[in-house]
Amino acid sequence: MLIVQKYGGSSLADADRIGRAAHRVAELVNDGHKLVVVVSAQGDTTDLLLEKVPQITAAPPPRELDAYLASGEQMSAALMAMALEKLGIPAVSLTGWQAGLMTDSIHGDARVRGLRGDRIRQELHEGNTVVVAGFQGVDAAGDITTLGRGGSDTTAVALAAFLGADRCMIYTDVDGVYDKDPRKFPDAVRFERIGYEPMLVLAREGAQVLHDRCVELGQRYQVPIQVLSSFRPGEGTMVMD
Ligand code: ADP
Ligand code: ASP
Ligand code: MG
Numbered sequence: 001m002l003i004v005q006k007y008g009g010s011s012l013a014d015a016d017r018i019g020r021a022a023h024r025v026a027e028l029v030n031d032g033h034k035l036v037v038v039v040s041a042q043g044d045t046t047d048l049l050l051e052k053v054p055q056i057t058a059a060p061p062p063r064e065l066d067a068y069l070a071s072g073e074q075m076s077a078a079l080m081a082m083a084l085e086k087l088g089i090p091a092v093s094l095t096g097w098q099a100g101l102m103t104d105s106i107h108g109d110a111r112v113r114g115l116r117g118d119r120i121r122q123e124l125h126e127g128n129t130v131v132v133a134g135f136q137g138v139d140a141a142g143d144i145t146t147l148g149r150g151g152s153d154t155t156a157v158a159l160a161a162f163l164g165a166d167r168c169m170i171y172t173d174v175d176g177v178y179d180k181d182p183r184k185f186p187d188a189v190r191f192e193r194i195g196y197e198p199m200l201v202l203a204r205e206g207a208q209v210l211h212d213r214c215v216e217l218g219q220r221y222q223v224p225i226q227v228l229s230s231f232r233p234g235e236g237t238m239v240m241d
Contacts, residue, residue, distance in 0.1 A: 006153060007037070011173065029129055036130045039133065053068070063144075065107065066145050073133035102115065106145070151211055178190050200215045
């Protein structure tokens with residue numbers, strides 16, 4: 001099977017957590033599966049990067065802001081590839097542009113347009129696990145773009161759609177999608193399954209658990225999206241028709 005897994009920032013917050021995620025990937029690779037792993041920036045990295053900008057300028061050029069913010073995911077991807085290599089899993093990290101994730105030119109809120117997937121396919125063919133930096137792509141001019149806050153989810157679903165993956169698994173810090181934020185509301189109820197439409201409503205109302213554009217893409221390309229916890233066992237929630 002070709003499996004796309006995405007790990008969010010809290011799932012990669014320190015070396016120990018990167019190691020745990022790498023072990024999970026390694027198990028599937030050792031079972032004979034091909035893996036594309038999408039990573040977010042570690043922990044609060046993106047917020048910390050943003051906090052520094054006003055020290056330089058109150059009006060950063062959007063092109064430069066994207067080049068800067070994309071670095072958080074680039075670091076995670078390289079660290080994850082190192083962690084996999086340490087476990088004996090051949091791995092290669094790719095930035096969004098190296099992976100060929102094409103977007104429009106709306107810096108800070110770019111939409112995915114397509115995938116020039118030759119590089120990823122070649123790496124998989126050669127037996128490498130491919131670690132892709134989430135949240136970023138490249139526009140027609142060759143400039144780095146970012147997909148909006150929470151956009152690594154969209155990277156994962158886009159790659160699953162365009163590569164024809166068999167599974168798309170989003171690992172996060174809660175064990176699925178709830179009817180409301182389970183961190184704020186202890187009586188929140190988890191869905192075992194939820195359709196794309198109700199999931200879109202939740203995402204657009206601000207449920208961070210999935211980026212709304214990843215749900216749109218999932219619906220358009222009919223990619224079932226499994227949301228599950230990095231920290232607790234379980235099947236999580238399937239987002240599908
Ligand atoms: P990641 O870093 O893995 O992308 P996010 O912080 O973006 O994780 O999303 C997960 C968070 O979404 C959870 O910690 C939870 O507080 C929040 N959340 C808000 N609404 C919901 C919901 N309806 N179901 C599940 N989680 C939700
Ligand atoms: N690192 C980015 C953010 O914090 C993207 C993501 O985590 O999905 O918004
Ligand atoms: Mg997120």
